[in-house]
Amino acid sequence: MQRHSLFATMSLGLFAGAATTTALAESTPLEEQLKELESFQVIAHRGASGHAPESTMAAYELAHEWGVDYLELDAQLTADGELVVFHDDAIDRTSDGEGKINDFTLEELKALDTGTWFNVANADKSDDSFEGAKILTLDELFERFGHDARYYIETKSPQLNPGLEEALVETLEEYEMVENGHVLVQSFEQDSLLKVQALNDDIPLIQLVWYSPSEEDASRLVEWTGVTPGPEEITDEDFQAVSDYAVGMGTNFIYDGREVIDADFIRQANENGLPVHVYTINETDEMERLMEMGANGLFTNYPDRLIELVE
């Protein structure tokens, strides 16, 4: 039911204009990609990062092999302006180095081992081949999978990565990812998304949100950057304000054991033309519950579990 209302809204919102002018014209790859957002999307969070070290080629190889809809990644800039695939602001947790990622050149980062930590933390999934895994550049990921994959790219920590949007758009254009329908750009920072849009307004954008209790009044939920009101207070106009520039939303589901969104939130977003992708869902029962609630896609470290449910 909820997905049906999304179909109606999105079909009208995204394709009605084109249909009246070129009734029989074939869809472009970008239009096809947007149309496919009407279906449930399996999004491999940092690759199949429950099975292999996050953001490494091994994690992306596995997710790609399993046929996920999107490879999710966080893009950041090195000290010498190279785009790398890395989540944290610091390299400490997932490498054998220490310090802020932006303080290192690509050559220095390439000397790190970003795989062994996974073997130590996950004895049951340890694999000798993960040892010595190198930090990935976005170029390397694109060269490996090219147009044979779709990429769900986050502009991570935009304040710490000045120039990130420019570098990202340049790379997306170089690899002809946008017009061929291979990329979504996501961010928690609305300004970062608007910067991307100003550079290339064809790039489909996803507004990330993170809902948690207000510090002043824990009974009220608020959004981290204030991009929307909390889910209990959000209106059609608030969703429309997002759909003015974005093609979807990515949200958390649980904060400190408390569910922060419900089926009504998803339905209302859908009615305003916004599919809702929920992060980061790793347990099968939670996946099933969100699918029942009408979620339009899930970010997961275990795409194998989700694919089993979807098929």
Ligand code: G3P
């Ligand atoms: O991008 C969706 C989700 O990945 C956001 O959280 O911290 O894992 O980047 P994070």
Ligand code: CA
């Ligand atoms: Ca992310």
